[in-house]
Amino acid sequence: MSYVHIYAPATTTECAVIDCPVCQRPRRMLAQHAEWYGYTITCAGCGDKWSDGEMHDRPFERGWRRQSIEYARKKLASIGVPA
Numbered sequence: 001m002s003y004v005h006i007y008a009p010a011t012t013t014e015c016a017v018i019d020c021p022v023c024q025r026p027r028r029m030l031a032q033h034a035e036w037y038g039y040t041i042t043c044a045g046c047g048d049k050w051s052d053g054e055m056h057d058r059p060f061e062r063g064w065r066r067q068s069i070e071y072a073r074k075k076l077a078s079i080g081v082p083a
Contacts (some may be wrong), residue, residue: 008034021055024045028081030072037058066068 010032020027020043027045034040037066048066049056058064 006036008036010040013075013079015079016041020045020048022048028076030075032061032075042068043071044069044076047072048049 012031012033014031014033016029017026018029018041019025020029023043023045027043030042030044032040032042038052042048047065048058049068065077
């Protein structure tokens with residue numbers, strides 16, 4: 001039995017202001033849409049991610065939160081959203 005992995009890069013990158021369940025206040029969110037996977041949303045305040053309403057597992061590595069926040073803020077700045 002062989003498996004095929006389909007990699008679909010994000011086709012749309014948007015900014016949304018949503019009440020973050022972790023931060024418990026309105027936050028800027030990076031929303032990226034990929035054809036096969038739907039929207040992945042990253043909070044620019046806490047770095048947590050969601051897909052289809054479910055929170056992603058938090059990685060077991062040092063500094064993951066800071067990296068995720070920096071990535072989200074960098075992507076938002078690239079589409080013209082001020083920091």
